[in-house]
Amino acid sequence: MYRIVKKELLAPTLNLFEIEAPLVARKALAGQFVILRINGEGERIPLTIADFDRAGGTITCVFQEVGKTTKELGALGEGDFLQDFVGPLGLPSHVENYGSVICVGGGVGVAPVFPIARALKEAGNEVVGIIGARTKELLFWEEKMRSACSELRVTTDDGSYVRKGFVTDLLREAIEEKKNTSLCVAIGPLPMMRAVCSLTREYGLKTIVSLNSIMVDGTGMCGCCRVTVGGETKFACVDGPEFDGHLVDFEEMARRAVIYKPQEQLAVARYVENHGHNCSCSCGGGR
Numbered sequence: 001m002y003r004i005v006k007k008e009l010l011a012p013t014l015n016l017f018e019i020e021a022p023l024v025a026r027k028a029l030a031g032q033f034v035i036l037r038i039n040g041e042g043e044r045i046p047l048t049i050a051d052f053d054r055a056g057g058t059i060t061c062v063f064q065e066v067g068k069t070t071k072e073l074g075a076l077g078e079g080d081f082l083q084d085f086v087g088p089l090g091l092p093s094h095v096e097n098y099g100s101v102i103c104v105g106g107g108v109g110v111a112p113v114f115p116i117a118r119a120l121k122e123a124g125n126e127v128v129g130i131i132g133a134r135t136k137e138l139l140f141w142e143e144k145m146r147s148a149c150s151e152l153r154v155t156t157d158d159g160s161y162v163r164k165g166f167v168t169d170l171l172r173e174a175i176e177e178k179k180n181t182s183l184c185v186a187i188g189p190l191p192m193m194r195a196v197c198s199l200t201r202e203y204g205l206k207t208i209v210s211l212n213s214i215m216v217d218g219t220g221m222c223g224c225c226r227v228t229v230g231g232e233t234k235f236a237c238v239d240g241p242e243f244d245g246h247l248v249d250f251e252e253m254a255r256r257a258v259i260y261k262p263q264e265q266l267a268v269a270r271y272v273e274n275h276g277h278n279c280s281c282s283c284g285g286g287r
């Protein structure tokens with residue numbers, strides 16, 4: 001059993017958990033993820049390792065409540081236990097001194113991009129960080145990201161904080177300014193990563209994205225997380241989750257992401273009915 005030692009609400013329906021898992025913390029590297037189960041009957045869900053404390057033996061995960069399992073997880077508190085917490089899974093980020101890199105985090109993607117930006121800076125890179133959210137109250141880890149980057153640029157879609165615009169607007173400016181940029185790392189919602197890739201393709205700037213295809217076993221056996229990269233079939237859980245964004249078939253990914261939508265909607269409706277979940281997200285529980 002794995003104890004939740006810290007819980008923080010970063011924004012409405014956006015939770016941070018610090019989980020006691022010394023064996024995972026000992027080996028965790030930027031870019032990897034865990035698969036957890038709340039209880040014996042629970043669904044397995046993958047979450048990125050947003051931070052780790054080897055000495056303290058803890059892993060930090062940041063998750064958005066989007067469906068039944070993440071809502072159930074969000075209802076847990078400090079001192080509660082998770083049944084299973086398997087990891088670190090997936091290939092770690094490739095970290096070397098490229099010179100100058102840009103790390104883009106959109107929405108909840110700020111959490112997974114943080115350890116990558118930190119590792120790239122520690123490797124000697126100049127790291128320009130770009131973070132964005134729909135609105136001010138959804139923006140988190142600004143100071144943490146600032147500490148991991150040489151320079152941080154911030155935007156909100158609605159202009160409620162710093163400036164109005166999408167991360168791609170800031171990315172274009174940064175690429176134009178920093179002509180020597182060798183790599184872009186972008187993590188966030190699928191449409192954001194896709195938009196980043198079409199922009200960086202214009203500039204011939206190599207771009208790494210982290211794919212959150214639906215996963216079940218996380219060991220390369222079930223095929224659920226299948227993605228097409230450069231015309232080849234890859235399993236995001238063992239071949240990724242990071243891939244060259246210019247080679248990813250985003251259209252196929254978007255189609256596969258909604259395969260279980262009817263079942264997901266039913267599961268969350270049942271959960272809300274049984275638990276009277278009261279929230280401001282799109283589940284309908286707060287209405």
Ligand SMILES: Cc1cc2nc3c(=O)[nH]c(=O)nc-3n(C[C@H](O)[C@H](O)[C@H](O)COP(=O)(O)OP(=O)(O)OC[C@H]3O[C@@H](n4cnc5c(N)ncnc54)[C@H](O)[C@@H]3O)c2cc1C
Pocket residue numbers: 033043044045046047048049061062063064065066067068069070071108111112211212213214215216241257258264265267268
């Ligand atoms: C490698 C990886 C790392 C991830 N890291 C994070 C993270 O750090 N923070 C975070 O908030 N989310 C992360 N996700 C997504 C997270 O796993 C899903 O939001 C979660 O599984 C949804 O479960 P649910 O029952 O609450 O919602 P559901 O009702 O099952 O689904 C709601 C939405 O989540 C997607 N989804 C459902 N199951 C999965 C699954 N097993 N894997 C991926 N997507 C799924 C669905 O397509 C749907 O759009 C990650 C996914 C992957 C593959």
Ligand code: FES
Pocket residue numbers: 214215216217218219220221222223224225226235236237238
């Ligand atoms: S999750 Fe089963 S093969 Fe990747």
